[in-house]
Amino acid sequence: MERVPVLKIGDILLVSIQIDMEDQVALQLQEDLADKIVATGTHGVIIDISALDIVDSFVGRTLATIASVSRVLDAETVVVGMRPAVAITLVELGLSLPGIRTALNVELGIAMIGTRDLSGLLDDEDEDEPDQAAVTAP
């Protein structure tokens, strides 16, 4: 079975889903992430779904469960990169993903989590207001 890698970058965990996941792969990701949150003590999880051309109710529910489990483990989850057609379809399907925070891309997701130790990762020149620069970067 394929597996979705969970990467630790600075203070956060980054998951970029690049495959059309079987349901079991999605459930495995849920478990792997919970383990990794505890093992690393991270407070932020970014899940990049920009490569997914659909999100059905199973994947949507898995994302919601991941967000809830993360919260219980003192970490915040931001789902980033949803395609416009996927957003339209999800809402029409009846899934508005309540309880899931979203951002348009990874950079904005990181800014949303407000991780302090990541300013170096975001290629910040402005040392006075690193967080603000991160948010407004194109």
Next chain:
Amino acid sequence: MNDESQRLPVDTDRDVVRVRQLVRTVAVAVKLSLVDQTKIVTAASELARNTLVYGGGGEVEVTRVHNERRAGIRIVFADQGPGIVDLDLALTDGYTTGGGLGLGLSGARRLVDEFDIDTEAGKGTTITIVKWCR
């Protein structure tokens, strides 16, 4: 007037992924818009999973269809499972017997242009969906 159909078995998680991929390929071939491609693939994913989880497995048939004015895609999901006893209830948002969200059947119906369901307790369920190009 219809082209040849393509059939796939639905007996494992992996098969559900194959159904999504086949539907996507055909949806692109009939030139559905990107949003409509996304909708039909999502609907197919929901119904193929239902075939597997509730129907105990079955078969999917994907066909390019045409009428006088438009091209489209028709997908038939067939299983010989327990059937749906209360169809109105099964089509209600949020109702589930399988521990899911209860959006598969009702949500899939909203995503397509035509939705037909033929089910009998103890005999199985056949669902036909069609999406037309705009």
